[in-house]
Amino acid sequence: DADVTQTPRNRITKTGKRIMLECSQTKGHDRMYWYRQDPGLGLRLIYYSFDVKDINKGEISDGYSVSRQAQAKFSLSLESAIPNQTALYFCATSQQAGTDTQYFGPGTRLTVL
Amino acid sequence: GDSVTQMEGPVTLSEEAFLTINCTYTATGYPSLFWYVQYPGEGLQLLLKATKADDKGSNKGFEATYRKETTSFHLEKGSVQVSDSAVYFCALGTGFQKLVFGTGTRLLVSP
Numbered sequence: 456d457a458d459v460t461q462t463p464r465n466r467i468t469k470t471g472k473r474i475m476l477e478c479s480q481t482k483g484h485d486r487m488y489w490y491r492q493d494p495g496l497g498l499r500l501i502y503y504s505f506d507v508k509d510i511n512k513g514e515i516s517d518g519y520s521v522s523r524q525a526q527a528k529f530s531l532s533l534e535s536a537i538p539n540q541t542a543l544y545f546c547a548t549s550q551q552a553g554t555d556t557q558y559f560g561p562g563t564r565l566t567v568l
Numbered sequence: 569g570d571s572v573t574q575m576e577g578p579v580t581l582s583e584e585a586f587l588t589i590n591c592t593y594t595a596t597g598y599p600s601l602f603w604y605v606q607y608p609g610e611g612l613q614l615l616l617k618a619t620k621a622d623d624k625g626s627n628k629g630f631e632a633t634y635r636k637e638t639t640s641f642h643l644e645k646g647s648v649q650v651s652d653s654a655v656y657f658c659a660l661g662t663g664f665q666k667l668v669f670g671t672g673t674r675l676l677v678s679p
Contacts, residue, residue: 459611486665497657497671498612505665545611549665556602557667559611 458482459560461546467566474533476563478546486550487529488557489513489521492543501544504529536567570595574658574670581648581677589643589673591632591658600661601625601634601641606672607654615643615656653677 459480468474478487485506490498490513500513502521510521518540522530533540543564547557575590593601600619604612616625621636630645641658658670 488666495671498667498669500666503666547612556614556617556661559604559613561609561611 459546459548459558461544461560461563463563464561465564467568468536469568470537472536472567474536474565476531476544476546476565478529478531478560480527480546480548480558480560482548482558483526484548484550484558485526486548487523488547488549489519489529489531490545490547491515491540492545492562498545501531533565533567536565538567541565541567570599570660570662570668572658572660572668572670574656574673576671577655577674579673579675581675583650583677583679584647585677587643587645587648587652587675589656589658589675591641591643591670593639593641593658593660595639595660595662598636601632602659602661602667603630603632603641603643604657604659604669605654606657612657648675648677650677650679 462477488503489501492498499515504523520532543562545562546560549557571594573592602617603615605615606612616627618625618634624633632641632643655672655674657672659667
């Protein structure tokens with residue numbers, strides 16, 4: 456089984472709809488991250504969490520919110536989706552300390568019409 | 569702020585050709601450096617990393633050396649295969665458990 460899973464893998468929605476993307480991990484890592492990937496822009500950090508009680512904004516958090524329900528679960532919400540949020544979204548995890556290495560999920564492809 | 573610059577792609581090679589993908593960085597302090605690979609339809613996988621100057625990371629025939637004097641971490645492979653076709657991302661670790669990524673370089677290897 457994959458260490459970092461994301462659901463759904465693909466989602467098509469309409470402008471104005473609320474969307475939740477979910478991430479679960481079995482690696483036992485405290486730190487979790489949400490990124491979006493756009494062609495030509497690489498990966499950009501949306502939010503990150505260093506433990507269940509710690510949530511931090513990344514470089515592009517506007518229009519997004521997150522919830523850390525447990526050590527193993529980190530959800531990303533789009534309260535009112537807009538077309539320019541069409542992208543590939545990745546969840547990642549890392550150990551508590553001593554390394555910057557991150558481990559990625561398979562991604563969710565989101566299309567907002 | 570911290571940043572990573574990679575060569576634009578796509579890089580198109582024939583099988584068994586030599587590969588170089590350039591990566592340079594700007595950072596305060598002494599970052600860790602990474603190469604991640606993304607195969608079609610998949611998430612990013614760590615390919616190799618180096619944590620201090622002059623370290624060489626290597627994996628699956630790929631190598632990269634952390635060059636502090638030129639602020640570079642170029643990815644090389646002596647003989648590419650069709651299965652190496654993917655997007656390669658250079659990244660730096662800021663020391664605060666955050667990564668800064670380059671824009672990615674697509675590699676296409678033909679038989």
